Amino acid sequence: TRRVRTRDLAAAKARGDRWPMLTSYDQYTAAIFDQNGVPVLLVGDSAANNVYGYETTLPVTVDELLPLVRAVVRATTTALIVADLPFGSYEEGPTQALRTAVRFMKEGGAHAVKLEGGRRVAAQIEALTGAGIPVMGHVGFTPQSEHTLGGYRVQGRDESAAQVVADARAVADAGAFAVVLEMVPGEVAKTITKELDIPTVGIGAGPDTDAQVLVWQDMVGLRTGKAPRFVKKYADMSGILAEATRQYAAEVRGGEFPAAEHTF
Ligand code: KIV
């Protein structure tokens, strides 16, 4: 097998084939997703919440994300690995964006990068694609702007739909190979998906995008507490780990583990 390329994703759109994407931040999950039908993995800045325990995605740094990117790249043979540019690492302009993206490509071994924003980051996307770095855009709800957007809220309802459409179009026009649509009404996502030549990747954007993405800990129910409405839990990993932990702890306390077969 060979690595998935951005042109394979363009071809999938042309054929009308949908594809799944997941986040991954470590070698075991990356290998499992890679070997079980997920052609694109995102080392998201959501590692801020899901790995490092921050409240928001804002604090996570390039230096915290780079080792996770390297782990995911090393553990996979087929998936295209996208590295998220964290807050503060590209907003200053094309020069800063290029410097950061080059680190993810060179030191991280990523195959593409992702950054948040539409019209406001078109110049950054042009600089990266001009330098030969594939870029995935991200419009609609953009978590790095949550303090401006007023929390986790659907973007593009009613008259603001045109804003999201314009942002998605700007990302495509700047040369991105795909664009994430996060928390936008299904009808708006459907319109954008029809209008753009590049694949759209939905999260909380309904069934009519070219691809879907979820945070892996949400997908398998590892995250505790209430998940957003757009999440479907395909397993109860939190329950499975809790039960295994209780058994292990009880067996150590009870002297049942380790047994003879675990002993040299
Ligand atoms: O960081 C992330 O997990 C993301 C996806 C949800 C698109 O940006």
Ligand code: NA
């Ligand atoms: Na992200």
